[in-house]
Amino acid sequence: MKTFAFVFARGGSKGLPGKNIKPLAGKPLLAHAIEMAKASSVIDRVFVSTDDAGIAEVAQYHGAIVIERPDALATDTSPEWLCWRHAVNWVNEHYGAFDIFVSLPATSPIRRIGDVEASIEKIKSKDGDICISIAKTHRNPFFNVVKLREDGLVELMNTPDAIITRRQDAPQAFDIVTSFYTTTPDYILTQSGLFEGRVSHVEIPKSHAVDIDDIYDFKLAEIMMRETGCECAAKK
Numbered sequence: 148m149k150t151f152a153f154v155f156a157r158g159g160s161k162g163l164p165g166k167n168i169k170p171l172a173g174k175p176l177l178a179h180a181i182e183m184a185k186a187s188s189v190i191d192r193v194f195v196s197t198d199d200a201g202i203a204e205v206a207q208y209h210g211a212i213v214i215e216r217p218d219a220l221a222t223d224t225s226p227e228w229l230c231w232r233h234a235v236n237w238v239n240e241h242y243g244a245f246d247i248f249v250s251l252p253a254t255s256p257i258r259r260i261g262d263v264e265a266s267i268e269k270i271k272s273k274d275g276d277i278c279i280s281i282a283k284t285h286r287n288p289f290f291n292v293v294k295l296r297e298d299g300l301v302e303l304m305n306t307p308d309a310i311i312t313r314r315q316d317a318p319q320a321f322d323i324v325t326s327f328y329t330t331t332p333d334y335i336l337t338q339s340g341l342f343e344g345r346v347s348h349v350e351i352p353k354s355h356a357v358d359i360d361d362i363y364d365f366k367l368a369e370i371m372m373r374e375t376g377c378e379c380a381a382k383k
């Protein structure tokens with residue numbers, strides 16, 4: 148079975164300009180994803196889809212194959228799903244058919260190779276159409292997450308069947324972490340969203356649940372990278 152990894156990295160990031168190639172722990176952010184993919188014995192190739200020449204250069208330097216992304220798929224409102232589809236079609240055309248698609252967002256640089264490989268194994272064994280990474284969260288939609296009502300008051304996001312007085316009594320909630328999304332090319336070409344099919348998961352520790360949107364996330368990632376010993380690629 149052929150497993151290909153993909154990093155989707157556009158140039159025009161608003162929250163933290165230039166974030167995809169901003170150095171984190173001594174290397175450009177996206178290099179962490181590329182190096183992890185290259186270190187995995189079950190990932191055969193790694194591609195970077197980008198509209199940006201600077202990102203393309205860094206990607207190539209670190210050993211990835213660059214997919215030129217059309218500008219129309221690199222705007223603030225372009226759905227990532229369509230970028231996935233474009234990449235699958237491009238790879239089918241240039242490198243032939245493959246079996247497993249793994250997206251490794253550059254913005255989640257702290258990940259263990261074993262967790263990514265566990266997600267690949269799940270999709271290979273048909274445990275879900277798509278496998279995502281999740282981490283336990285203490286924010287709970289039945290307990291302490293609210294939405295605004297039209298009258299300006301707030302109410303719980305989800306109403307529990309009975310009154311809950313301790314968060315621990317609410318169902319455990321999980322954050323979707325952007326560490327990896329693993330599926331098949333066929334699922335991407337025939338469905339139009341993450342949650343249309345059967346979604347399986349790999350639970351990862353909170354210490355690896357970093358998603359860089361702005362400079363504060365970036366600083367947090369630097370601290371967490373030091374804490375986790377930058378061992379993510381090596382630790383199975």
Ligand SMILES: CC(=O)N[C@H]1[C@H]([C@H](O)[C@H](O)CO)O[C@](O)(C(=O)O)C[C@@H]1O
Nearest residue numbers: 226227228231323324325328341358360
């Ligand atoms: C494939 C895909 O759609 N990825 C998107 C994810 C998922 O939608 C989310 O993890 C789970 O639904 O959300 C983002 O990270 C986000 O909103 O910051 C943007 C990213 O483009």
